[in-house]
Amino acid sequence: MDKNTRICIIGGGPAGLSAGMYLEKKGYENYTILERLDRVGGKCWSPHFNGRRYEMGAIMGAPSYYAVHDVEEFCGITHDGPQLSRKYKDQKGHIIEPFDPKKNPLKIPRLLKMKKQVKKFGELLETKYKGYDLNGHRGVAEGRYEGCSQQNADREPVSGENPNLKDLALPFSEFCRINGVELVQDIWVGPFTSFGYGYFDEIPAAYVLKYLDFQTCMNFIKINLWTWKEGTQYIWEQLNEHLKNPARLNSAIEKVERKDGKVYVTVNGEVEEYDKIIVTAPLYIPDKRADGQVGMVDYFDTREDERELFSKIDYERYDVMAIETTKKHHPEISYYVFDNMKRERIGHLMVYYRRWKDSVDQVITTYALRKHKDMPEVPYDVCKTRVLKDLWTMKNPAKKLVNEWSVYYFPHVFSEDYAAGWYDKVEGMQGKYDTFYAGEIMSFGDMDETAEYSRELVERFF
Ligand SMILES: Cc1cc2nc3c(=O)[nH]c(=O)nc-3n(C[C@H](O)[C@H](O)[C@H](O)COP(=O)(O)OP(=O)(O)OC[C@H]3O[C@@H](n4cnc5c(N)ncnc54)[C@H](O)[C@@H]3O)c2cc1C
Secondary structure (H helix, E strand, O other): OOOOOOEEEEOOOHHHHHHHHHHHHOOOOOEEEEOOOOOOOOOOOOOEEOOEEOOOOOOOEOOOOHHHHHHHHHHOOOOOOOOOOEEEEOOOOOEEOOOOOOOOHHHHHHHHHHHHHHHHHHHHHHOOOOOOOOOOOOOHHHOEEEEEOOOOOOOOEEEEEOHHHHHHHOEHHHHHHHOOOHHHHHHHHHHHOOOOOOOOOOOEHHHHHHHOOHHHHHHHHOOOOEOOOOOHHHHHHHHHHHOOOOOEOOOOEEEEEEEOOEEEEEEOOEEEEEOEEEEOOOOOOOOOOOOOOOOHHHOEOOOHHHHHHHOOOEEEEEEEEEEEOOOOOOOOOEEEOHHHHOHHHOOOOOEEEEOOOOOOOOOEEEEEEOOOOOOOOOOHHHHHHHHHHHHHHOOOOOOEEEEEEEEEEEEEOOHHHHHOOHHHHHHHOOOHHHEEEOOHHHOOOOHHHHHHHHHHHHHHHO
8 A cells, every 4th residue: 555645534532643654654654543432542541540540441551462562562662550469258248268278178170170260271272263363354254264373472373274263153152061161160250241342152252252352361360460550541642642643632523534545524513535444443242321422323424334343232331430448448359259240240330450569548449231132131321329338348338439430341243243254245345445443352352362452453544
């Protein structure tokens, strides 16, 4: 492609900003990033409180976050945040140690079985499911893998046939069952469901394992994780500052028309002309959201194939609150409540996060999911009341609500559409209509998978 191609990027989150970085690295400098809000970072949102920053969105990375590491290097920053730590409580607020055999003598047989299954799972992923951990979903539903290896920072291109990969379209619980490793769910659920990515009986295994590949899941267990002192938003603020063309904030896109090989974007009342457009903002939002966000199908001259495919996308209703407690009620550490990660306990507090060990005048953030595809959605206010009540049960009641957010989270498709080749159909449309699709739906809803997808998109098409 001509290096002077005029490229419009919609969205100034990790996907959009890293698309800008990788384009720039490849010699494309004629790009414009349009961001609807008055800040960059998207779901990496780190507001200030009492002189420090807390996390309303993304919290952590892992050593396998190679694309995020590219960004760190580009900006000269590093992951310098507070060490994460955690303990566990049951739904009644009692401290438990679910994985310690000494504390759970009756559970020893189950724990031993789980340990064996985790080992077996690691082996199966390396052999039977070779190619499972590449970024994106190209070929999976057809039993192929195609992309870049995520084993190390070199990210060598790899491809091959593996019919077993078709199993990844199954819900994760079913995938575990057919492989005789049901108990690994006890481990994977912590960093998956509590982080808002849905329940294992509804979410295709492909998503679970592209995010929590074996190596990354082990990093979670060992708490070998990264955080940033100024918050994850800082990574993207820094990237934005280092780009030749920083994002244009407060960009209200009214219309996008694609005709005669050009893309016309009406933004803040003016029509701008581009050659190509990369969409990292939501493609489809099935309901009317209180924050006014809409999907691209609502402001693009959407074509039939785009509308047909994108209307299959659903997303998680994931709620975050930042609360203040009294000194006496401040939790001594972050807590996971496994009981509340079951679908029967939908809309309850799953995790609460204490970020700063050295002070009790900072906020605690709480996390709850209120949607399962086969259950009625728990209304926002009901969920909020439940979580505040749960904090009482946990003996860490809130004194004051400081911030709250019900976020458009983890767009995905379900097993039937995954198996029917949703991803290959959308991948086949990349570049058609001078439009490229990136962001969370194309890979997975975490900082690194989205940035990595942008890297590969730039490699493949620009
Ligand atoms: C509570 C929470 C916890 C999380 N924890 C982690 C974690 O620990 N680790 C991790 O790696 N990830 C985590 N994530 C996920 C991670 O933040 C996201 O996956 C990542 O930010 C996705 O990047 P993105 O650029 O694809 O989308 P987004 O971050 O959503 O960015 C999209 C951008 O597009 C903008 N936009 C939307 N519509 C338009 C429009 N019409 N015009 C212009 N701009 C538009 C939005 O304002 C936004 O800035 C968490 C997220 C949340 C909410």
